[in-house]
Amino acid sequence: MGRAPCCDKDGLKKGPWTPEEDQKLIDYIQKHGHGSWRTLPKNAGLQRCGKSCRLRWTNYLRPDIKRGRFSFEEEEIIIQLHSILGNKWSAIAARLPGRTDNEIKNYWNTHIRKRLLRMGIDPVTHSPRLDLLDLSSILNSPIYNSSQAQLDVSKLIGIKPLVNNPELLRLATTLLSSQRENPEFLLQNPQENQLCNPQVQNQFASFPPNQLQTDPVQEIPSCTTSSAPSVPCLNKTQLLQTNAEQFPSNYTSFGCQESQCNAWQDNVMPSALSENLVPMPNYDYFGSDNNQPFVDPLLENSNFHPSNINNQNFGFASVLSTPSSSTTPLNSSSTYINSSTEDERDSYCSNMLNFEIPDILDVNEFM
DNA sequence: AACCTCGACAACCGCAGCCGC
DNA sequence: CGCGGCTGCGGTTGTCGAGGT
Numbered sequence: 001m002g003r004a005p006c007c008d009k010d011g012l013k014k015g016p017w018t019p020e021e022d023q024k025l026i027d028y029i030q031k032h033g034h035g036s037w038r039t040l041p042k043n044a045g046l047q048r049c050g051k052s053c054r055l056r057w058t059n060y061l062r063p064d065i066k067r068g069r070f071s072f073e074e075e076e077i078i079i080q081l082h083s084i085l086g087n088k089w090s091a092i093a094a095r096l097p098g099r100t101d102n103e104i105k106n107y108w109n110t111h112i113r114k115r116l117l118r119m120g121i122d123p124v125t126h127s128p129r130l131d132l133l134d135l136s137s138i139l140n141s142p143i144y145n146s147s148q149a150q151l152d153v154s155k156l157i158g159i160k161p162l163v164n165n166p167e168l169l170r171l172a173t174t175l176l177s178s179q180r181e182n183p184e185f186l187l188q189n190p191q192e193n194q195l196c197n198p199q200v201q202n203q204f205a206s207f208p209p210n211q212l213q214t215d216p217v218q219e220i221p222s223c224t225t226s227s228a229p230s231v232p233c234l235n236k237t238q239l240l241q242t243n244a245e246q247f248p249s250n251y252t253s254f255g256c257q258e259s260q261c262n263a264w265q266d267n268v269m270p271s272a273l274s275e276n277l278v279p280m281p282n283y284d285y286f287g288s289d290n291n292q293p294f295v296d297p298l299l300e301n302s303n304f305h306p307s308n309i310n311n312q313n314f315g316f317a318s319v320l321s322t323p324s325s326s327t328t329p330l331n332s333s334s335t336y337i338n339s340s341t342e343d344e345r346d347s348y349c350s351n352m353l354n355f356e357i358p359d360i361l362d363v364n365e366f367m
Numbered sequence: 368a369a370c371c372t373c374g375a376c377a378a379c380c381g382c383a384g385c386c387g388c
Numbered sequence: 389c390g391c392g393g394c395t396g397c398g399g400t401t402g403t404c405g406a407g408g409t
Contacts, residue, residue, distance in 0.1 A: 014378080014379075015377095015378075015379090015402085015403085016377070016378075016402095016403070016404090017377090017378085036394080037394080037395075038393080038394070038395095050394090050395095051379085051380095051394095051395085052378075052379080054395075054396090055377090055378065055379080056377090056378080058396095059377075059378080060377075060378095087397095087398065087399090088397090088398090089397075089398065090396075090397060090398085101396095101397075101398085102376090102377080102378085102397095102398095103376085103377095105398075105399085106375075106376055106377080107375095107376090109375095109399095110374065110375055110376075111375090
């Protein structure tokens, strides 16, 4: 298959485009359409190869391109689609009107990928990086050995497909950090140390091994905040109240019922542990002027929709331990609202990974 | 002020696949 | 069916500006 000669011809300019070149390209395409990219530069009077013109147009000059920072909604969609599609940037871009594959790819590599890595999540597989965890610590932990433990951690081993389950990472990270920070933590109230997240339990129980080597779509457990409406835990007011009571501000729960949360909070939650935990704000930033809700027609009627995030209680916390999280005081709860710092996105991302694939999103079309 | 480092993003490179001849 | 042209796509590199020393 012969390769098309491109910019290697003498006299063809490379590098950044000048405003004059941009204008020439725009004028020509507006008048004639791009037609054959190969002949376009000559007809438009540009000393560029067709390929360069095409890239410049599709990635930068196209009038429908949306520029500027990615919104939370867009970021969420990117992460979710990437977990399904992998590096199919063009397919992902097709779900994000106004964004180009190049832009998404760049954003992924410079922002999201790093953030996921920081969170201990493999950006390729979207799985918790268990290699970063000291599994022996988990296996030797009291909660693992306890007869009270309802979590069969041994299933962690060899459960690759559970990988898409951020709860696993949360659990493992929490176990590890809590054990390190406060070895007595899990021993203090063994009767109350049961993991109260039915999702976690159900996931461990409901994934027979033969289901764990299936296609990517099936690998994604139906573990979703939207499917767990009964996990109110704490709202902002409660969090503030908690702070007022000198309770750990950065605390979380395992998605338990409120009464359980409180019991856990009252009896189990160690202050040391809280220092490494990320508070999950109840994000209502979609009311922000800067974040017009994006509605993908394909997703509009599905659970897989950014607006559903409003209905998802993000008090259902992520307990991902991040180095930067410990310095964020929760006292100023408004800090989280309509804000978009990297740290907050760290927390947010952990929930983004917690999703279900709507039926209406026919991922097979990308496969 | 000069230099260095790093992040963000635009642009390029090269491969793969489609399509017409 | 094979070949060559063309386009799309994903990975990589280059450039530039901001911030730090």
